[in-house]
Amino acid sequence: MSDTIVAPESSAEARVSHNPAAWTAEMVRPTVDAGVGAQASFLRKEFDLANVGGNERLLISAQGLYRAFINGKRVGEDVLTPGWTCYDVRLSYQTYDIADLLRPGRNVIDIWLADGWYRSRMMWPSSNIINCWGDKIGAIAEIRGDGLDPILATDGSWKSGLLPILKSGIYFGEIYDARQEDLPAIGGGEVLPFDKSILVAHETTGVMELEPLPVVSSFTDEEGRTVYDFGQNSAGYVAFTVAGEPGAQIVVDHAEILDKHGQFDRASLRTAEARIEYVLKGGDVESYRPYFTFQGFRYARITIEGRAEIKSIASVPVSSAAHPTAAFTSGHPLVNRLVENTLWSQRANFVEVPTDCPQRDERLGWTGDAQVFAPTACYLNDSETFLRKWLRDVMADQREDGAIAHVTPDPTRMHPQAAPGFFGSTGWGDVICVIPHVLYEHYGDASVFEETLPAMVKWVDFVWSISDGPIVKPPRGWGKRGFTFGDWLQPSGPSVKPLPTIGDDAAATIYLYISSVLTARAAEIVGDDAVAQRMGERAEAVKKAFMREFVTGSGRLAYDDQTSYALAFMHDLIPAEHVEAAKGYFKAAIARCDGRIGTGFIGTPALLPALVKIGETELAGQVFLQEELPGWLYQVKKGATTIWERWDAVMPDGSTHPEGMNSYNHYAYGAVCQWLFEAVAGFRPDPEMPGFKRIIFEPTVIAALSPVAAHHDSRVGRIEAGWALDGNKVAYDVSVPEGAEGLLVLAPDYRDIVVDGSSVLTAADGGKTTARLSPGRHEISFRVQGN
Template sequence: MNMATSVHADTGLTGRTWQADMIAPDVDAGRGTQQCFVTASFVVPEGGARPALFISALGLYRAFINGRRVGQDLLTPGWTCYDNRIAYQCYDLSDLVVEGDNRIEIWLGDGWYRSQVMWEHQKILNCWGDRIAAIAEVVDGDAVLLKTDDRWKSGLLPVTASGIYYGEDYDARLEHAAETGAVEVLPFDTEKLVAHETFPVRALESNAPVEKWQDSEGRFIYDFGQNAGGYVRFTVSGERGASVYIDHAEVLGPHKAFDNRNYRSARAATHYILKGEGEETYAPVFSFTGFRYARIAVDGKAEIVAVEQVPISSIADVKGGFECGEPAVNRLVLNTVWSQRANFIEVPTDCPQRDERLGWTGDAQVFAGTACWLGDCQTFLQKYLRDVMHDQRENGAVPHFSPDPTRLHRDIFPGDWAGSTGWGDAIVMIPWQLYLHYGDRSVLEACFPAMQRWLDYLWSISDGPIIHPHSVWGETGFTFGDWLQPVGDNRKPRPTIADDCAATLYHFISTQLTARIAGILGEDEVEKGLSARCEEIRAAFVHEYFSPAGRLAHNDQTSYALAFLYDLVPEEHFDAAKAYFRRVIEDAGYLIGTGFIGTPALLPALTKLGMNDLAEKVFLNREVPGWLYQVEQGATTIWERWDAIGPDGTIYDPDMNSYNHYAYGAVCQWLFEDVAGVHPSADGPGFSQVRLDPAILPALGQVKMWHDTRAGRLSANWRISGGRVIYTVMLPEGIRAVLPVGGRKKLEINGKPCLTEQEEIALNSGRHEIGFDLSGG
């Protein structure tokens, strides 16, 4: 029967039995040319039919029934490792069909499937295939009213060119084009088709321009006040054949000069030719980009009537918030939300604007905790992990990004773009965060074999606990280390972590965590073996990197932060190493000295050690490098580089400079868990239990956080009054908490002195007010 479901062999995802064929338009001239449609007619019988459309494509599709759009999803069927699986969607057509004759038209675009991926000097074209095609069925119960087969017709669209990096060209004069061609049935395994795995990409509330001006060439530049991933929707009126050209930018140069050099080879533009029939409204169908500014050039007799920015995202709803008495911090959190939205479009990408937009594993693993605080990311990150596991190499190396185009095109990317520590560890770190936030044991089970293969790969790099990475990209054992770690004044640079130390730290981190996961899964022998390996790495690390005086070899912020956060500092060196850590921070003038892997660990390590004074000064620093420096430079998203814009407005090297990169937004995890003091607990995953332990930073004035868990809204806030901290939490039904006593002076809970000698106090669901002296908190 047509409606029968199946289970995808590799992933356990829902599939279905298809009668339809995958059909390609024979008018298609290939990648980068005029896009196509396929079409057919079908009959809906009388008597209250409720037909549904099951549909997918090679490339991107948008479907229409009787000229009306089907659904509101964008960029369908989405982006996966297309050689492994492709999503299909299902839509109710009840409000679109009529009894009797109906017409379906499926528009097809190049999308990720065959438009350019990767950067210009190593670009890949036709990555997963060179034919765009559609598969669809209209069903009513068990009756198949229509299916794609060789009887369908095809034609050319008014979309004359499109691509993920390219943008889109549209000639409205070509609308309502005739069916000029036939279709070809392509060989295709329908077992690859799985029901869409996560939330669809949707348009968010649009942003109107906050400012508009004209440049020296007569083009209008619009500032939408917010950097976002999406597109411009505009209305224009004018003569037939007049045109509108829109390009985009994230930042402005001196004198408000439009500057999108950092897009590199991504044209990221829209070109629209008018049909000349009153007001015409248009937005791209098959593309998007990252931008705050749009520059619009009109050629011919035409006038822009309206223009707006339309952000898009797979994660539309915000599930958590943090506010304090420092407005710049509040803007930083909002910037992180916007960077997550712009980069969580089908996969967690590094950036939404330039010729890259890849699912970098390193960025994703450091940000996963923050992502789950700010949005419901369970299915989104599970989908991503399936691609990561499919891209994992036979030797256990995890890809630098996923879906990974380089795996299929070794002629363009010799060597192997996989296996970097800090990046490949995503296969361990992301499932753990999903377990903590959603209590999802199944993701641990699904990823556990891949975790073990990754750990075996790490050990194999140098045949032992200390990893000596290869210095050449693509060679086995290459690592990005602490990517973009700042060095300060280049005349007298500050120390940075060496690749071998960074790699060995992550070797320990992932081995320790996988051992813990093995215990949760009841894999006792594996847990025992990994725990022994973990201790071997620990001993080797101490021998290799600690001096007899307790100083770490590279004496840099990242080394100390990761070593302290993950308990790699031996007891005999603890006090000395802590003193060295403090001095390293103070000697840097409280400026950040960490890159991609060190930054998420820096402030948590300081608060863990009780050095809240240092954490406060580093976090609230307004100089470069610093989180609030970005804010005060006008950032509305998180930057890739600490020094992306100089104090004088100078734009740093545009060849690698994104202004919408969420990695450093990982600091928000520290705001929720340490500053607001709400820690997810492995003792009660999925927020059935939390640990309450706020780090009080007086300069923040007051703190408020909230998070929508599956049990309801959890909130916590603290304020300082008369030398006392008043900490108020609201635990929804089904959530309990533990509160470490931790030497807090004059501790009171709900107005009653706490005299217990216990190390921690249990709190049930409900509202609780906790008070303690600031000096002891």
């Protein structure tokens, strides 16, 4: 059976080309449904076919989650359908080829329904939102052939019944009683009021099951429960086979880690039950995996009540990022594992929307996390349609005054009393300006700006309005208009002598500048000269104001911290006459941290690129490769298999961080992988010829990483780059795909440059040396001074 989910590249296509002119079907509710948290239900219809034409397809969506079966066989292979959007504004539908499931004569279709994101509990207990987008689940479906009229459509004549799923929820998990399989249809169908114009063809790939992870070890705890270790933290669920007596029960609990004593530790899940209960029907070996939930876990603890035996068990990851498009390896095993950890964190958190974490009572589409991680995401997986789909939800959640929600889809837009003012943070809301540019540079499609430019302008105007001017002074209180998270989770150093951190005003002002520049560029690309000029003038005003307000006469930045210097250098916000002095202050800020990271969510992606930009390559390598807390490699040495939310999620003594907010699967700090591809391996798209039509090759040689090899499968083909260091001589090999061109850029201290056997004259002015590269493979060599 072929799954033909369509993934158009723009909302116009989604709404016009792939959205049927008229749906005959209605949104239908099972009358047996008893509400949120109750036993799941199904809709059923029997129908007759004179023959099967071969082109039959099912168009289907739901309020809640659905899974469809025709003549007892599953439709499609994707899970958690119809996915997660701002359901009141946009509801995805899927299209499947189903001819091979149909037969002449009598047929039956079943549509299983469950709460899903639509009405499961959302957010943490203080918010405790249920029935977020509605309190009635339902399905809308049509079977179409070659004719104009549908073969079958949901309406009030459909029957309904109860499923063996006694309860399910995104945070809760699932209870399944196999003794209640094949229950009869005892109810009917109720047509619900529903605006069919909000239906859009599914805009990206579906959530798919990945290769199962086998058990790598197990042990029995003091209470006789078996704990299975699958060796990898991931998002998904367990699949098991079991044999036993009727009524015996298998209870599965999940955890990301074991504590310092080697015991099962569920603390990072907070109030998310993340629990699976399976009741055996008895007799033959039974197989089960959850239908309408997922968990974030590495370990599963099995409690058996009654007589039963687990015959086999595996962890089944699920993800919208199922096919990697890049790889990076080096001569440093911890770095290689760091890249692998980042890939797994992307998989676990790219489940319909880019979430912060997959395990606890949150799992929300935090805009700040996605903003900093998007470039890395686009290297590691083809993320274009995934992020464009999500940006449409970001725009749907944007408030009238231009504020962007902290999370999207945003439950608080529907329930503002649950978390008042849950929008408008700089660094987070700037996602509406940053990600469109990331997509444009990686994939070369300017239509993303046509969609997002109005929202970008509204956001920049909102940030300016916080303080009515170029210096943004966010209020400190949560929920206040313009509150900012700042450099979230920045290490603070010893409590007796805390390290400085960037102030909210400096961080917000820098991001106002960044977004003003990006909005001006977007407007220029789509030909909106008026907006380009206004945003360009605003950017210049912010830049001048920043220099006056936050750069002292000696070149020291006001807050004198790593994030301030990193962002200011990356965006050229330091006056030319102060650049050399500011470099010294930047290095001193790192020295005060004992050569370690002093940045949080917004500063970390800029830290190493900024050091390379100012010529401090050796220092960048030292900061990156140091293995103590806080540090990227510290996590790996502590056994991490995904990226942590906190630098110190596990303390040096093996104890866990005492705060309640402690995730072991957060991709934000994995944004460093962008630097590994673009600086260390040394390839990136040229913004002037986006979509990798021109590839800039500019390697940064860090001796401890030799040899380096990387590739990326771009729209124009596979890009490859790698280098090895022998003494002070570097052999750098690259591959430019057909249809693209390359530009080699080498730092001033790289000498004796040879490209494909021919010497290249170094830049006479002491600047960077450049050389054009045609499609194909190229062998480059040069010498590194000081090595």
